[in-house]
Amino acid sequence: MAGFDHKTLDAKWQAFWEREQTFLTPTDRTRPKYYVLDMFPYPSGDGLHVGHPKGYTATDVVARAKRMMGFNVLRVMGWDSFGLPAERRAERTGEHPSVITARNIATFKSQLQKLGLSYDWTRELATSDPTYYKWTQWIFELLFERGLAYRAEVPVNFCPALGTVLANEEVKDGKYIETGDDVEKRLMKQWMLRITEYADRLSEDLTGLDWPPGTHTAQFEWIGKSIGANVVFKVVGSDHPITVFTTRPDTLFGGTWVVLAPEHPLVDQITTPEQRAAVAAYRDQVGKRSERDRTTEAADAPKTGVATGAFAINPVTGKQIPIWIADYVLASYGTGAVFACPAHDERDHAFATKFTLPIIEVVKGGENVQVAAYTGDGPHVNSDFLDGLDIDAAKEKVIGWLEAHGLGSKSIRYKLRDWLFSRQRYWGEPFPTYELPDGQVKLVPKSDLPVALPQIDEYKPTRDGQPPLARAKDWLPVTDKETGQVAMRETNTMPQWAGSCWYYLRFISPQLTDQPWDREEEKYWMPVDLYVGGNEHAVLHLLYARFWHKVLYDAGFVSTKEPFQRLFHQGMIHKTSYREPKSGKYHYDHEVEQRDGAWYVKGTNDVVETKLDKMSKSRYNVVNPDDMGNEFGADAMRMYELFMGPLEDGVEWETSGVAGTRRFLDRVWRLLVVPADPSSGIEADTLSGKVSEDAPRDNKDLERTLHAAIKKVTAAVTDLRFNTAIADMMVFVNEATKATAIPRDWFEMFVKILSPFAPHIAEELWQRLGHTTTITYEPWPAHDEAKLARDVMVIAVQVLGKLRGQIEVPPDATEATILAAAKADHKVQQFLAGKPIKREIYVKGRLVNFVV
RNA sequence: GCGAGCGUGGCGGAAUUGGUAGACGCAUGGCUCUUAGGAAGCCACGUCGUAAGACGUGGGGGUUCGAGUCCCCCCGCUCGCACCA
Structure with a gap:
């Protein structure tokens, strides 16, 4: 055994924490608090895969570090x-x-x-x-x-064949996507919030x-506040006006028709006898489509619609304009009615093109509005009292005009329902x-x-x-x-x-x-x-x-x-899945092999497609954390979860990477412990003697890497950038492995910063260092900025921006001595070669650049 | 279609935010130890080149003493949003 026995250690310390109630939430209220929370899981029958613990491990490192930093931590799961x-x-x-x-x-x-x-x-x-x-x-x-909370009659997707209600996601084109059974809209009394x-x-x-x-941004847009106006359009020969909601009341002068949602209650009252059959047929057709289907088409998608035969009066121009119905207008948003300004709205433009309706430009700035809608800003034209104004000014003015004439008012709408x-x-x-x-x-x-x-x-x-x-x-x-x-x-x-x-x-x-x-x-x-x-x-x-x-x-x-x-x-953890394209059958990674750059089912010529996928049982690409824990130990598993890459990134799981973090922990272990090895006559673990009170304290490299690691890990607890913090701990351990002796207090500081990541091994090391209580509440070490400085500064020397040499100078060297030393460097001299130096650039502590 | 983000070795990723590209790890190769396997330790590891050196962060151009980082164009990928008046 070249390292520690993780099975014994994991069990020992998990039992210890449970027995001692180490993580019981503190009850004194004098210290600062820290509430760190994971989104709690739905306990599915599949159990955990290695993707779940990524977030939990990150919050655990934060929780454990915060405890050591003196916070009362609330850390819970449900x-x-x-x-x-x-x-x-x-x-x-x-x-x-x-x-x-x-x-x-x-x-x-x-x-x-x-x-x-x-x-x-x-x-x-x-x-x-x-x-x-x-x-x-x-x-x-x-x-x-x-x-x-109120109750309302709400249309739901009811499937008579199954006798059940379906979610919008389960319905496509009036059918249940699984079985193809018809789905109908049925009104049901539902609770609404x-x-x-x-x-x-x-x-x-x-x-x-x-x-x-x-x-x-996602929440902001989901709420989708839009400020506009309600505008009243009188209907010719009817007492019932149409109220439309618009965010562009400034384009009213370009409004050449009105569109009602097919479900709009006014449709029945205003439709002319000649149009009745067409309207009824269209409404029937639309009724089969879910609102979701209706709203998942592009703005410039081909439009459908039917004229009602009725006319409305544009409130600013006084002109009669036709009233249509179309399925892109939804009864549930705004007032269920819009006015169309094809020159400056893509949907209206597509509609005008389809049904050859008039297009009037009212904002300058576009190319030819007969060809494409212009939605940008510009001075208004063909708009009477709005001419020359930009969009904002025109909106304000026209809303004032509408309010003064009792034809409309400012209004706010939300996408949120x-x-x-x-x-x-x-x-x-x-x-x-x-x-x-x-x-x-x-x-x-x-x-x-x-x-x-x-x-x-x-x-x-x-x-x-x-x-x-x-x-x-x-x-x-x-x-x-x-x-x-x-x-x-x-x-x-x-x-x-x-x-x-x-x-x-x-x-x-x-x-x-x-x-x-x-x-x-x-x-x-x-x-x-x-x-x-x-x-x-x-x-x-x-x-x-x-x-x-x-x-x-x-x-x-x-x-x-x-x-x-x-x-x-x-980020989510992914894993390659292997699927036979014909049958759709998935394979485990041990059932496939790679030949000549393609993937096959082992021993056959059946090609499989590879894809980086979410882990799921049905794709046969799940890695079980229990297996990882059994093979490498909980600590190695935890460290790999965080070492894989930035926490927010989605990355592919590589089990060989866990072996790497495990090797790191073994190296840590051997700094303190000589593992038992019966084959060479060592029956029990012994302390290595490398970690000692009287180890020389002048190993500047070791001390510097220790303080660099403390600094980085401390920052990581706030930034949640664990991958580079772990890398810095590895640098320290590499340095410590090279050293002949390590001062005991330095090693203890390291064990402390390691403990949030690898708590089992840290507790064991802490105990073997002679401590009798848990490391959980030991004070967090502070780094010393002075100890990060090197004995010599290495300064890169560039000529014309290209690296030509390096010089070593004392940390307190002045700019003048550094420049002189740089010029004296024989390699640099070759490139200067008598050419006059036009400019000398010195970046403090980093480099010198000569421009010749 | 619109919006956002990203593109760095064989792989995951670093890069002090405009200052020595490739930290740390994986994989690979070599050596040492070992009866062997394994483990461990050491070394190598962007490309071309014996070397000096040249080239190199998706491609092209620009700004700068200096660009992975900033600007413009293009290509590719990923994730959102999807007729919201």
């Missing part, structure tokens, strides 16, 4: 345990989802524990636990009481957050509501929470398409205490997002039974100082959680406006 896969499995096997979920959680937990992650497991929680979802329901009641009420604050408060710019909060599933939080015979909806009294999920015999929807909870016949009726009437419980459940909207608060006091969290503790711990997770949650989860948090803030239950002060997305 389970986002409601969700579809467990329900689907239950449908197949009849096993209760809670049983499936509990088993998966046990697997995940044991896999995580084998990595030595320093979670306070006494705070573990699961969103599907009634003691947890009791408070999810409690927050829902708060939303309801504040007018932010009024997130749009918080649109402005969700947008504005992003500014103060330390978030990746991409995520910041209210949040559809009902799911027709079993494995989710039941709504704490019931409906009286008269349709009135009431909340279950808070003292009766939680409304627990009832047992049912089958997890499928009912024959008539009711959600699975409708099968719980005994559970459905409930007596309203106020009126004595028998009411019916809600059969929808909440979406998976619900539980993850507030779990970071429950971690603060997860065992509390009479409150969701302790208010004083919340003031101490919030906000989350560092939140790490994948960027697939850039919008939905992170936006929904912010929304709930703001509601809780308004209600006085939390003390911060925002939950997550700093956000970081770790």
Whole structure:
């Protein structure tokens, strides 16, 4: 054995931490706090792959280092345990989802524990636990009481053949993508959350957050605030005017027709008898398309539409313009009606081209607006009182004019829609509501929470398409205490997002039974100082959680406006997958071989395609962290996860890289320990004697690399740039391996900075150095800037920007002596060769450049 | 289509932010030790060249004493967004 016995060490120290409760959250409140949080996983049946621990290892290094730096650290893990896969499995096997979920959680937990992650497991929680979802329901009641939860008839994708509701993603061209069964729009009463009420604050408060710019932008654009105007178009021969929303009221003079969404209520009233058949046919055709399909076409895609035969009056020109219907206008956005200005809008231009409608230029600056729309700025033309103004000035003026004439007003719209909060599933939080015979909806009294999920015999929807909870016949009726009437419980459940909207608060006091969290503790711990997770949650989860948090803030239950002060997305770990193109069959990497630059199934001529893919069981490219831990140890595995490359980058897993970090740890081990080697007569480990109190302290190279590593690792805890910090630790160990002796305090400093990365071996080394307590709370070493200086400065000498030599000078050498020394260098002299020096450039401590 | 980002050895990646390109690691080759295998240690490792040296960060051009880094054009890849009025 050339190094340490990782199996013994990993088990020994994991047992020690558990026995000593080393990672129990501290209770004194005098020290500064640090709340570091991982996005908690959905405990899938597949277990962990090596991609999961990347983020968890990064946060673990931060947590462990912060503890040593004197912070009280809140470091916790839980389970986002409601969700579809467990329900689907239950449908197949009849096993209760809670049983499936509990088993998966046990697997995940044991896999995580084998990595030595320093979670306070006494705070573990699961969103599907009634003691947890009791408070999810409690927050829902708060939303309801504040007018932010309401019920609405919402069209859902209903598949009669399957008797179930489908997500938009599952429907294409009116068919279920899996089976091809017809899908119809069916109105269902659904819970909605009024997130749009918080649109402005969700947008504005992003500014103060330390978030990746991409995520910041994604949320900002998702909310999609646009400022414009509502403009009233009178309809010829009708009392019902059309209100359109536009962000370009300045182009009204170029407005040559109006388009209504096919579903617009006015369509029936205004369509002329001649056009009725065409309109009906078009509406029928559009009705089959989902809104998603309608909105996933390019702006310049060919347009469809039908004229209603009716005419509207352009409010600024007074001219009559035709009214059309077209599917690119959506009933659910704006007012469901637009006016078209083909000269300055791509969609309108495509429409005008298709149906030969007039195009009037009103902003100068483009080429020929008959050929292509011009969307840039410029002076207005053909626009009466707007002529000569730029877009901003024209907008302001025309809105003033519209308001003065009662024909419109300034208006703000958001892309963000209210949040559809009902799911027709079993494995989710039941709504704490019931409906009286008269349709009135009431909340279950808070003292009766939680409304627990009832047992049912089958997890499928009912024959008539009711959600699975409708099968719980005994559970459905409930007596309203106020009126004595028998009411019916809600059969929808909440979406998976619900539980993850507030779990970071429950971690603060997860065992509390009479409150969701302790208010004083919340003031101490919030906000989350560092939140790490994948960027697939850039919008939905992170936006929904912010929304709930703001509601809780308004209600006085939390003390911060925002939950997550700093956000970081770790990159995904990929692995090559091998797939036979014909059959679509995947192969493990040991089943394939490379010949003449192509890949084949071993021993055959069957070609396989290679692709760098996400790890997934179905692609046969999963690397299991348990295998890595068994072969190389948890510490080597942890270090490789962070050494692979920058944390935010997606990289390919290379198992040979783990062997490299393992070799590094073996080298560290041998600095202190001579490993037992029975074959050469050494029966037990002994201390090497290399690390000693009286080792000479004049090894400047060793001291410098130590302090450089301390500096880099300390910075890495803040920057989350671990790969180069590990490289610097390797440099120190290479230097220490060369040294004949290492002062004991230097080695101890190194073991301390190593400990967040490789805690098992660090604890063992610490103990063998004679310490009796854990290294977890040892004070973090500080680097000494003076010790980073070298005895000699190496200065590069360039002539005309090309490297021609190097000189060594004392660190305190003046510029003049350095320049003189550089000129004296014989190699440099060859290139100067009597030519006059025009310029001498000296970059402090780095280089000299002569221009000749 | 629009937007953002990226392109560096056989591979993952470094580069003090305009100052010695290739740190650290993987893979590979050589040597030492070893009965052997393995481990460990040492050395080499961008290309061409015996060497001096020349060339070299996707390609082309520019700014500069000096460019992987800044500017312009092109090529390629990745990730977002996708008729939002």
